Amino acid sequence: MTRIRYVLVGTGNRGTTMWGQGLLAGWSDYVELVGICDLNLMRAERARTMIGSGAPLFDDVDRMLAELKPDLAIVCTPDATHDDIIVKALEAGANVISEKPMATTKAKVERIRDAEARTGKRVDVSFNYRFSPTAARIKELIEEGAIGTVTSVDFHWYLDNQHGADYFRRWHAFTEHSGSLFVHKATHHFDLLNWFLDSDPEEVKGFGQLLHYGRQGPFRGPRCRTCEYAEVCDYHMDLGADPFLDTLYEEPSAVDGYFRDACVFREEIDVPDTMTASIRYRSGVQVSYSLNTYMPIEGHHIAFNGHKGRIEMRQYEKQPWSEPPADEILLVKSFGGGVERIWVPHEPGGHYGGDNRMRDMIFKPGSNDRLRQRAGSRAGAMSVLVGVAALQSSRAGGSVAIDPLPPEFVR
Template sequence: MNGHERQRYALVGTGNRGTTMWGRDLLAGWRQEVDLVAICDTNPLRAERARAMIKSNAPIYTSIEETLAAARPELVIVCTRDSNHDDVIVAALEAGADVITEKPMTTSMDKIRRIRDAERRTGRRIDVSFNYRYAPTAAKLKSLLMAGEIGTLTSVDFHWYLNNQHGADYFRRWHAYVKNSGSLFVHKATHHFDLLNWYIGADPVDVAAFGELRQYGRNGPFRGPRCRDCSHAEECDYFFDMSADEFLDQLYEDPSEIDGYVRDGCVYREDIDIFDTMSATIRYQNAVTASYSLNAFMPIEGHAIAFNGTRGRIELRQFEKQPWPTPDHDEILLVRSFDGGVERIKVPHAGGGHFGGDDLMRSMIFRDGADPLGQRADSRAGAMSVMTGLAALQSATTGRMVKLSELGEIDHP
């Protein structure tokens, strides 16, 4: 944006993320840069509730086609279910709008190619909302790697922990089915695979992965259709009283009478088909290897990452939620080989979600911030992270290593 004219945008999808990150919060901090001209959701009551929370008077539409024809936005922000991102993205591009899409960009190779072909054909731009790249600590890690502080990077250890609240949420909602989310290898790990791809600065080549459903789904001792009015509420570790959260209750409970979608589905539903315990080994074009894991029912939330190089090692343990106090900063350990000692680099915590990445990403996109670290993610970055997740899912389900080249080509000649 040039700072003189506000960009007209349509918000498509009014769940939690759309209503807050790209609705209420975007207008609160970037109102001089953007103008919300349309809200679109297939559930009109949810859209009305979201509009009130956003404090907007934008008109409501129930289809992307109607939205584009009536509002003629310059930008469309996509916050719908993962499996239909492609329909919204392609329609927006073909109507002449740029797109910001929530991660993952999509859920299959056919949909990746459809999106990339539409972007090339229309000449419009897609940004993928990889907000973790923008967090100050992530930016510092990237700058250390780019500066060669540990010599040539050889391998990465990366382990992510979702706690029993956040992790369980994926099993309550539509994400619990591969057809909707592509599995957590795609929906959640797309964040993490993108970080690896960005840190390493190369494309992944091979993936060998394992996945199991160990806690949720059929593993439960009992089950019901949803938490509300469940007879097991007193004994269930995962009971979720949505009525105690006014925001979620307003956004989802009454609207569920229109489309049948409930926000507090039972985490023990027997038809859940995504993994909750995952690991993968990834080999890159530049011979770097990465060891990755994701666990979705931990007593803690956060991640641990380490970069190993020919002349040293970088370590980070980033805390998010845990039953003990933590400082108001992250500490990166830069350990140099050959008696080079250790340097402790403190990075203050930034405000806003995703370790400060949400606000910094919105500022770069809407205020034309400089991008020396290559943080702004395009459709190719979105495609590569999804492909890594698809390869991991295929490997975990077939028991063999999968080459990304087996999945098909995404780059145009």
């Protein structure tokens, strides 16, 4: 069997692990890594060692695409750069897998979609949450009509004060790079909603404020390693205590000035850390959504309300008490129909098995996509447009309409 010749663009944590080490460890019968590209060649070299590859290194994506002519490019760079790299890869004759979000603005989304239509190549977006066993079971229940027609959804995501703070240490803390967490992080959540409901959002009202990090902090420094407040700051990070991150980022920071342990209280941070949104779908479904980034717990709560009942699930990813290695879905029937408790065991691998299931779907021939989990550029576009609208609404006030995608964009 001919293997897919792929190049990796961007050697941060996700690129090095998910699409480097992990992909080659479990799917090397289907793929061959033929090139690695990063503007920081020291980081790229260290990532290559961690991946266990002998692929050549590049700091110029144009040159890599021209010399190697890969079948596939996997894009794991900062979000605002995705469109440039994706378009170049498509025009060079490669299919693309983009880490989420696919882009950070409506114009960038349209640019990617136009290039995909023009070249006839395919863009996949890494929406691994669709592939988690629990999400798949909820999708089945909705499609089976277990609660009748869905009319509203309550969806609330909690990032703990380790994971949440990490976004404010990095480039994600600036709208120009990430589009804000309404785009970078919530694109996962908006995609789940779009997929669960099988409908497009049409209007968004958002609120977002910076209430905890950035200028709200009691003190600040340039980075944790040199900070005079290290002994008293709850968010102090010892990068040296994590050999993986220290190797990948500390010495390479001398090349590009990017510190992995930047202060979460930097005054120039401009993205909200506390977010809510109300979303109305073309199907008529109403959604109440929130994202909080400094909680003592990690996980999410989602509930679907329908004419015949309610599906409810609370997933605990991290919390100061013990939980079984499974998720409990409550299927509550109206009119005295009682409750059914459905336990979904966690599976090995990232996102409770979602990462592995997604890689199987993309790379293993003959995979059955009965739940339509594989996400193309249309899914990537719609999730970004919700986040862009929510951010716009939170800053300008009022609600923001989302234009329907033209028919030729439907995939």
